[in-house]
Amino acid sequence: MTLDTRVPAAPGAVLPPVPVRRRSPRPAAAVVVSAPMALTVALGLWGVRRQNTLWGDEVVTRQLARRDLSQIWHTAQHVDLVHALYYAVMHGVFGLFGDGLTALRLPSVLAMSVAAGGVGLLALRLAGPRAALWTGLVFPVLPQVQKYAQEGRSYAMVCALVAWATYVLVAGVRHRGRWRWAVYGSLMLLACLLHEFAVLALVAHGVTLAVSRVPRPVARAWGVAAAGVVAALVPLAVLSAGQSEQVSWIDGPVRPRYFLVVAVVGLACARTALGTRGPVRLPALALPILVLPGLLLLIASPFKPLFVDRYVLYADIGVALLLGAWLDRFHRRSSRTAWIAVVAVLAALVPPSIALRTPQSRSNDATAVGAAVREAGRPGDGLLYLSGRHRVLTGADPGDTRFLTDLALARDPVASGTLTGVEFPAREIAARMLEFDRIVAVRAADAHASADPRERAKTATLRRHFRAHATNRVSGARITVYVREDGPSATGGTRSRSR
Template identity: 75%
Template sequence: MSVDQRGPTVARTVSPLVPARRPSPSPARAVVVIAPLALTIALGLWGIRRKNSMWGDESVTYQLAHRDLSQIWRTVQHVDLVHALYYTVMHEIFGLFGGGLLTLRLPSVLAMSVAASGVGLLGLRLAGSHVGLLAGLVFPLLPQVQKYAQEGRSYAMVCALVTWATYALVVGVPQRARWRWVVYGSTMLLACLLHEFAVLALVAHGVTLVVSRASRPVLRAWSVAAAGVVAGLLPLAICSAGQSEQVAWIGGPVRLWYFVVVAVVGVACAGAPLGVRGPVRLSALAVPMLVLPGLLLLIVSLVKPLFVDRYVLYSDIGTALLLGAWMDHVHRLQRSSRTTWIAAVAVLAALVPSSLSLRTPQSRSNDVTAIGAAVRKEGRPGDGLLYLAGQHRILTAANSEDTRSLTDLALAQDPVSSNTLAGVELPARDIAARMLEFDRIVAVRAVGVNSPTNPQEEAKTSTLRRYFREYETTHVNGARVTIYVRDHAPSPEAGPGPGGPGASGGVMR
């Protein structure tokens, strides 16, 4: 009898294949999205009315978005073409939710909240959940983010679009799916159509890919997407170049100090080992985004002044990522978390005065509601109303009741019927003649803005100087409201009056 040398046979059972379940969304990912979103909404709603004040640029949004679409289109042929898409969006929002002050600002709050979530996801993808959460929470605390989250202008929407375009870029580098690059290009184009200077983010993205040593297919895909964005933006850029007088008020860099401070802080944070996850390093993305758009705008400003900090608000994406990663780095180095918490509380305490200040009317360069109220208070029914200069008629246009009892002495055609922002004024000689028909004139003069030199403005100032005397002046945020009374013994030092010897078109040259 033979014995099998291989030993006893062991029966095996094979379990049937079970389809693998897709992993549920990570709780950390949900926190990274929801926590920054909630914080930004809370900060955005806090003091959103600013005591019912309204900034001059917001007043322009308010007025144009209340016109019908055909009027908006006709108006932007002459002025503010760069904001045509934004005015169209706000027109539709006003139509759905009403045209009040909250409706004017809430879209910016929501847009900045979406941007904060995007910043959190960028940090999560580039350096982990802790960095994502910290970056997402730092972003809405930044002073400029808090400021423009509460303004009825396009900058918050642009920031949100650039944030998510950047996320599409980071996701598209390793996966190379064509549709992701379509999403990237489309999102960037929409951002650029809302504000042309969003195109500077394209340069930052390109530098990120080069520094990250992206593969040739990735560089080629980005180049095609970037070319599509530039081609889509080009018609708007060419047409709006004819309206460059709109930025003539920029005499030099506006609030350059903020850009310099955050750039220095961000670059200093980048010196720490911030960790590497995936083919794109956090510093390789954040530093170009923080520095390049503002730097390029400053270089262009050497030829024509264009630098305004809000034009590159999206640079704060880089600021938040670098600060979040640096905080995570410091936390990991500290053996005791107590020091980290003390530092965090100190930073939050330092931000409180700035946050409180941003929610006051004085935080903006002017307050059109206060200016209009001052005109209403100082003026009497039947007084003349004069704007020095005429382009500042928008300072009292938010509420027509403020000027209803006064006679606009220089106005030939109102803003709506003329498809302009400030209306069309009479010839210089006619303005001077109408001024002499009144014994009291309420004059509105913007503070800190150079008035244009033209015959109409010269007629106003020379007639006031020769035939009127200043009776009373009220100073409000961004303007002076002055009452002039008729002086029936004209001053000889002002030269000939309207139509007199030496006058050209009723104006002393």
């Protein structure tokens, strides 16, 4: 039995206020992290195999990740250095789980779920639990997030690292500590090593701190961390600059439609007072990361076309934060109208969400291209790529081209340490073409005339000595069967000359 030894208060005495217990933030944090992660995984696994198809970039991932680490490094020194770390990661994944479609895309699903958890936790710190839950649930349903959560490329991983680096940045402003800035620098460096354009998020973070007028020691600590990231990234940037041919395909008109739409939506949401008071306000963080990376790439486009929306996928962190905070404010004013609006938006997102899980959602369908080549070719036919870098379009299944002779290929991709192999000189390609009566030519749908002597020799030889017999257009490519003007009919037997 415990005795109450408290002395009773005298009549009329004023009692001291009883301290109010603050609710622990842990339950709220658990919800705003776990709910978005679960939704992201569910959406990511829905149709993840995309009708058992691959597109060209995923073919590259699969082919390179199948090589051993020394071969990956050898290839990276010649081409695609910016993705070398990602290929090494996927090499480990394939070693554990095989190289099937699920193993190819599941790391992106999981990485995007980690990003969603980080976005929810970031919103919790900036805008409170209800806005955080809205934000965490908005992020996974954004079209670009859904798309690249199912992509066998590095963009989801970069987005996850930037999301958590941003959270550490905001936490570091309130709670100073060298270890936080070391974690921030490490996360940002890893993101930049996976894809160099993650460095643009570093620029956005700098603008956020500048407009937030944080204490000088905080700005100095961020500056040291940012300088360390840039210094470590310089060798990669210098070496990869010599591989600029890898982005030479970005030569068409800039299509920033998605970027412009989300930027306008974000700016509209930011006009309302959002978030809680603190050293870093939500709009000051969200707007720079939403607008600046894409804007900088657009500004550079007249000089060097570099804008591709997936390169700055992490900009969706900004629009999710702004939309989530705006929805919370709207819900407080009119909950019934808010729910009606949410249901309407979700219903409108269903058709594009379904479309994103079809082969037509990508710029090409390497599985369909390979199948069309297999159907058009006959054993012993010649195979010609216009241009050679489009060899990946038939790389989904090696069996599709097994019985055809690649007329231009001198050394295969593995032996040459390249993505698409090394081709013969122009004169030898032309001579080899004349040894065949039928040639199956593969041309990308958006291919342009090339000044490369090899490509000119291919097209000139086809024009002078062959005629187009049949053309099949599939997603992202044209497959044309050419027959010799003086050879047997296209419906007759196939033979090679002087083999």
